[in-house]
Amino acid sequence: xxxxxxxxxVIETQVxxxxxxxxxxxxxxxxxHRALDRAAYVILRFLQEAGPQNVSAVATRxxxxxxxxxxxxxxxxxxxxxxRTPDPQDxxxxxxxxxxxxxxxxxxxxKARREIYAEVLHGWSAQERRELAGTLLRLxxxxxxxxxxxxxx
Numbered sequence: 001x002x003x004x005x006x007x008x009x010v011i012e013t014q015v016x017x018x019x020x021x022x023x024x025x026x027x028x029x030x031x032x033h034r035a036l037d038r039a040a041y042v043i044l045r046f047l048q049e050a051g052p053q054n055v056s057a058v059a060t061r062x063x064x065x066x067x068x069x070x071x072x073x074x075x076x077x078x079x080x081x082x083x084r085t086p087d088p089q090d091x092x093x094x095x096x097x098x099x100x101x102x103x104x105x106x107x108x109x110x111k112a113r114r115e116i117y118a119e120v121l122h123g124w125s126a127q128e129r130r131e132l133a134g135t136l137l138r139l140x141x142x143x144x145x146x147x148x149x150x151x152x153x
Contacts, residue, residue: 025116036109039072044081044098044106052097054087063147081105 023038036044046061047053053061059069073096076082081102087093098106121129 029112029116035105040076040081041106041109043069043072043076044102045110047082047096047098048103048106052085052095054090054093054095056093058096063144076102 026038042062043058046058050057050061055069055073056066058064058073059066062069073082073084077084077096081099082096083099084094084096087095121132124132
């Protein structure tokens with residue numbers, strides 16, 4: 001029990017530090033790494049992977065309130081990073097898709113981030129990188145499932 005509690009303490013602290021260091025890295029890096037803020041990046045990556053979506057699908061996937069996503073999508077639209085079309089299922093809403101410009105920006109940021117991680121992890125073996133990737137994927141999936149199981153807010 002004490003070992004598990006100790007491990008959970010390390011996990012809690014290190015996840016907080018990872019988020020802090022990730023943001024510090026973004027801010028201190030040259031473009032294109034910091035061309036998109038975190039909200040824009042995750043929305044565009046989701047749209048890149050999933051294709052056009054309505055705002056509620058984006059909000060559900062990202063565990064955000066619909067009004068928050070609407071504001072973020074409006075900013076992306078204003079910057080020409082997404083396009084809106086009427087939702088064929090619900091004429092009151094719209095479907096958003098990453099624009100060509102948005103896809104180009106998210107690709108550039110993703111490439112720049114991968115280059116930084118390649119440098120940071122240069123001393124890690126390919127197996128260690130795969131293990132980290134699998135563990136991070138499992139952690140984010142489990143956190144997502146936890147949040148969805150708790151319901152709103």
